[in-house]
Amino acid sequence: MNYELYIITDEHIDFGKTHAEIAELAIAGGADVIQLRDKSCSSRELIRIGRVIHGITRRSSTIFIVNDRLDVALACGADGVHLGQGDMRTDVARQIAPPGFIIGVSVRNVEEACRAEREGADYVALSPTFSTGSKPDAGPGHGLDMLREIQRNVSVTVIAIGGIHRGNIGEVIAAGAAGVAVISAVVGATDIAAAARDLKNLIRQCKAGGHP
Amino acid sequence: MNYELYIITDEHIDFGKTHAEIAELAIAGGADVIQLRDKSCSSRELIRIGRVIHGITRRSSTIFIVNDRLDVALACGADGVHLGQGDMRTDVARQIAPPGFIIGVSVRNVEEACRAEREGADYVALSPTFSTGSKPDAGPGHGLDMLREIQRNVSVTVIAIGGIHRGNIGEVIAAGAAGVAVISAVVGATDIAAAARDLKNLIRQCKAGGHP
Numbered sequence: 409m410n411y412e413l414y415i416i417t418d419e420h421i422d423f424g425k426t427h428a429e430i431a432e433l434a435i436a437g438g439a440d441v442i443q444l445r446d447k448s449c450s451s452r453e454l455i456r457i458g459r460v461i462h463g464i465t466r467r468s469s470t471i472f473i474v475n476d477r478l479d480v481a482l483a484c485g486a487d488g489v490h491l492g493q494g495d496m497r498t499d500v501a502r503q504i505a506p507p508g509f510i511i512g513v514s515v516r517n518v519e520e521a522c523r524a525e526r527e528g529a530d531y532v533a534l535s536p537t538f539s540t541g542s543k544p545d546a547g548p549g550h551g552l553d554m555l556r557e558i559q560r561n562v563s564v565t566v567i568a569i570g571g572i573h574r575g576n577i578g579e580v581i582a583a584g585a586a587g588v589a590v591i592s593a594v595v596g597a598t599d600i601a602a603a604a605r606d607l608k609n610l611i612r613q614c615k616a617g618g619h620p
Numbered sequence: 621m622n623y624e625l626y627i628i629t630d631e632h633i634d635f636g637k638t639h640a641e642i643a644e645l646a647i648a649g650g651a652d653v654i655q656l657r658d659k660s661c662s663s664r665e666l667i668r669i670g671r672v673i674h675g676i677t678r679r680s681s682t683i684f685i686v687n688d689r690l691d692v693a694l695a696c697g698a699d700g701v702h703l704g705q706g707d708m709r710t711d712v713a714r715q716i717a718p719p720g721f722i723i724g725v726s727v728r729n730v731e732e733a734c735r736a737e738r739e740g741a742d743y744v745a746l747s748p749t750f751s752t753g754s755k756p757d758a759g760p761g762h763g764l765d766m767l768r769e770i771q772r773n774v775s776v777t778v779i780a781i782g783g784i785h786r787g788n789i790g791e792v793i794a795a796g797a798a799g800v801a802v803i804s805a806v807v808g809a810t811d812i813a814a815a816a817r818d819l820k821n822l823i824r825q826c827k828a829g830g831h832p
Contacts, residue, residue: 450706451688476663479691483712494662500695 437604458484498527536570649816670696710739748782
């Protein structure tokens with residue numbers, strides 16, 4: 409599984425585009441993962457949107473993750489669910505989900521990362537890695553030292569989320585993140601596909617050893 | 621399955637009692653079904669509360685239903701889920717849920733009731749039967765003629781929800797409802813167990829042929 413460029417759709421910070429339009433453009437720019445996140449719409453509407461995105465991601469073999477709602481993820485054929493520390497516990501989700509279903513977990517420290525791994529997570533996301541305006545309730549960033557620390561303590565994939573942009577993506581990858589999840593750096597751009605392509609190139613350059 | 625007295629827990633309209641305390645008292649008063657509804661707390665907190673209620677309902681063979689969230693219902697061992705018209709579709713929930721899982725659906729008219737039955741609902745609830753202050757966005761009541769009309773057109777259990785109290789429960793049962801779902805008439809009472817017992821007695825008297 410490739411989690412290099414992980415885009416979280418958010419209708420509220422972009423210029424009037426729908427979740428599906430954001431997904432389509434982000435994939436055109438090289439996104440490896442699309443996460444659908446919307447806390448405001450009804451379950452039925454979320455499933456409707458999720459099914460449209462599922463059709464889009466399937467055509468391009470992009471991973472499709474639904475935030476929080478395991479039931480919605482199962483109902484729209486998503487590849488996985490992303491769970492926060494206030495969402496369903498990883499081991500409970502693992503019992504309900506079918507085999508091969510991806511479970512990702514937001515963590516704030518090594519302890520939460522190790523617990524998520526033990527409970528069956530496929531990846532953990534240090535959230536927020538830097539402080540971010542896209543999710544104001546997320547609190548202060550936990551920083552690159554914490555990212556390295558988590559990376560040393562778990563064997564599952566570690567990604568970074570929160571406050572990541574083209575100016576700091578190099579040091580995030582250098583700190584050992586397998587990928588970066590972004591909202592505003594891509595979804596808030598005038599040209600979503602170009603912004604995604606730019607970040608993807610930076611990640612690739614950095615992984616190839618040359619700092620961007 | 622007996623759906624005669626169906627209590628929806630609501631922490632926000634009662635006098636400081638928790639969902640679990642409400643459930644315990646309602647069951648002591650004769651509740652046949654407990655539905656956990658809380659749109660404000662996190663998934664993890666809802667599952668925690670649901671597991672406590674599951675322990676309570678299991679001891680008394682009371683049916684335990686979770687509102688809207690099929691994933692939460694599965695995670696806390698509930699007997700079923702209650703779906704609104706904005707929640708997951710009944711046939712989709714049926715595909716995800718294990719055999720024997722109860723699915724109830726709120727309906728506003730005969731068409732929605734027939735669709736719910738066709739898609740695999742175990743019961744339908746005319747919502748709201750009367751206008752109600754407990755759920756202000758529910759709109760005007762659909763009335764007893766609609767309750768009779770639905771009752772004539774489906775073979776699944778039909779219950780009434782919304783604006784039901786001791787003064788109109790007789791006519792609701794006389795109109796063919798197999799049971800009544802209430803929030804404020806029980807949860808808003810000073811003595812929840814006594815209020816439940818009173819409604820249960822009225823339902824029984826009415827079903828026995830004597831109008832209360």
